[in-house]
Amino acid sequence: MPSALTHVSVQVAGGWPVALGVLLTLFALAFLGGRRLTLQGSRRRWLLGLRWLTALVLGVLVAQPVWQMEHTRLEPGRVAVLFDDTASLAWGTPGKRRLDRAQGLLDRWSEQIEPGSVRLFRVGDGLARLRSGDAGKGLRLSGQGSQSHLFDALGELAEGAWSPSSLVLVSDGADTSGKSGPGELGIPVHTVGFVDDPPLKDDAVASVQPDARVYLHTQARVSVQVQSTGLGLRQLTVQLGRGGQVVDERRVEVAEGDAARVELQFMPRDLGRESYTVRIAAHEDDMVPQNDAVPFVVDVVRERLRVLHVAGAPSWDQRFLRGFLKRDPSLDLISFFILRSTHDITMSDPSELALIPFPTDELFREHLDSFDVVILQNFNYGPYRMARYLPLIRDYVRDGGALAMIGGQLSFDGGGYSHTPIEELLPVRLAPAGGKAKVVAGRFAPRRVKVHAHHPLLDLHPDPGAGARAFAGLAKLDGANRLEGLANHGVVLWEHPTARAAGRAMPVLAVGEYGRGRTLALGTDSVWRWTMPTAGRGGDPTVYDRFWDRALRWLSRDPQLSPCQLTTDAEHYARGAKMTVKALVRANDYTPREQGLLTVHPLGDAGTTLSEREIHADPRGHASLVLQVPATSGAYELRLSGEGVSEVSEPFLVTEGGLELADPRVRVEALRKLAENSGGKHFESPSAAPDLDKLLVPSRVRAGVERFAPMSSLWAGLGAALLFCLEWWLRRRWGER
């Protein structure tokens, strides 16, 4: 039954200390003034009394006291009940799961609901009101939520417009937001936990933390926390795998109910997104096998592009290329130029020279694999006894490296590369070996091959028209190595305007792929003329920098220059969620394609296709579509392929419950502390929870507020003025100054 209460309070302007200070000051003035009175007897007493009264009235006038009367009434309590509806309740044998027990409690309390006093909510992927489902089925929990942000939900309910007088939380206490508590709620929170029967037995990969930045060809680490509950002292083998292969493995000892941390290592070999999985072997009694394997995705970037630049002799072509390479802060450049050949006469002792031995073994055997791109510019290998290293260079490219051969008298056939492992990987066929290099003399403007206009080495300018004009304004090149046509599926990008080879225009610039690597053959030593000579003629010398920038990035397989590209809108998805995919569909020669095929595979199992969809791209090859991800958690790969389409793939993860199952233990202490700190009660299990009416806490609500400020009226001021005037008149009348 409602019960009325009134609370009275008095407030003064400026607070009580100020008001009392003012009053005391006025009394002091009245006292000091009274001492100067010469009157005696009743007149003196009258004047003193009036002074003191005036001081009092003035003091009260200044203080402006306000009487406030707050009326409240007691009302029956309102309780908001929050059910944890996430995956951490749904593991185990149906019928014995925490979810089933929570459902039982929900069913019991549903029958006790009084409209207006109880509201039921669920939390799992957000806070939502529990409402009846299909007719006859009542309120149901699903156990499919992947995020239990319990503390945020409690705070939202406490501050909501409905203003409950208490909260009830039915949960295992695992808040995956990382917060340790809900903060000050101002109302009691009763908590209902769970007692697992049978007790939880579980080994788990609790957390996986890879390095924040992962660089190509650089050792990276992933820190893994494993824990064990109910299985005694455990010796766990923690494996790191990629695509079905074990990359690293460690053994760790975990005490009962405890956790241990272990560090695993991996070295990424490809740029872009890569997916790995941390796995522990499942114990036969493990009740939550879903947390025995945790996939994760890293974005592999290149720290710096490592370039080896070898030139057979100083020249302007070498000079300006080195200038470009040195200007680029993203390059790690190692240069070796042959400043002196064996028959040069230096007229000095070797100690007077600043020359160092050419470290062929270090460069082409020991450290060759550390380079992303090797540039051989006008360089012949013969004088340096490098024949034994040519197969190593071939293998380096085959295994993913990149080689650029730039022309000159010492390049191609002039460098003796005909019929060597180097010719095997070049995208061009060389003139027969022997004697001086075969040369096509004379100045010429190379012709861009239009059918490959979309190739990154030709598409140098965002505006094709401006690009064509810039190319036309370049200084002519001077001389070309004779190349006898294409080889190894080479693609010609520039051709000579007049010279012919194998019945076609002679290639001047060609690119190709060899194994996993890429190659570039530039059959001239005069591209430097795109710098000073072009600038001097009013042309655009930046074409030179753009060309070499594109060349290096293409050679090193910069993902942004891939013929085909796939991007997804996220790395992790909930089961069955929607994924937005954007695709760029092109052939290996970068020609746009209007059709492709998008397939989904388990990661590392390209033979199993889970779904496929045809995609249709615009004339530039762009396409966008929405897919549904698989309903089972795991690591997957999205693959773009099709007739004439350059294949590309992108990994993504489907996680069941996200972090929910990482640590499935009931947080008994956290639930107990939440209840005690808020003035609520903790119940160990749903069966121990009382009926809802026992959890209702009456609340006192405001019924209204009244205020009375007597000194704020005009009459109070007039009264004070009247007293002041009366005292003054009597003082003057009785002869006091």
Added chain:
Amino acid sequence: MSGHSAKPRRPFSPSRLSWVAWVVSAFAWAWAVQPLPRASALGGDEGLRILRVLHGPAPTGPRAEVTRRLAWEIRKRTSIETDLNQAGVRLDDPAVYDSPLLYWSGEAAFEPLSAAERRGLRRFAQYGGFVLIDNASPDAGGFDQSVRRMLAATFPRQRLRSLDKSHTLFRSFYLLNRPVGRVLGPDHLEAIVLGGRAAVAYSRHDLGGAWARNDMGHPEYPVTPGGSSQREQAIRLGVNLVMYALCLDYKDDQVHAPFILRRRGGGR
């Protein structure tokens, strides 16, 4: 008894043997001494060109040939193939940008550059070219004053900087401790530096005077005070300057530093 007898076989005489041996040896020698391919450019030019700046009176006599002499020394001592033809270019000629290496020498004061020539020189340096200015009469002041005035007008935002032996051009090929020419001169060069690169180098040592030779191939001018050893150092400086123009700070690369330090007596 008569009858045909077989023609007597000519004996394989020692003289015939010697003749064959000589011929074979000659061919073998010709093949063996065939030079290794040199890195001349593919284009019509015969190699690196050092163009003389055409401004003021042209040098005469052996001084007119100093760029050829320098080109010859470079060709002999390094892997750089050089063009031995003499040629000059005006600074306001668009052809100046085709050869990024210029040599400018003089003995006396010269007329200020025209605006077009100043613009050409400034752009030449900014686009990546290298100019060597060689004072052939360092004791007189005329050429020096003209050079300084010209550089101040052409590069108003840069001042001539001193380049001492710590600069990379003193180890671009030879290890040098100081610049010398026909005269000892100051222990440093001066340069206009653009973007960390010495684009215009100025010598007050009369390098050309040390390089110049007469028609008989003998040095034309005496070198004081060091004589022939100082002349050799002057040639080496010329080689280093050209090598620097082509390789810039290549010798500053980390991988070369320990070797250079050891040879200079530094490091461990």
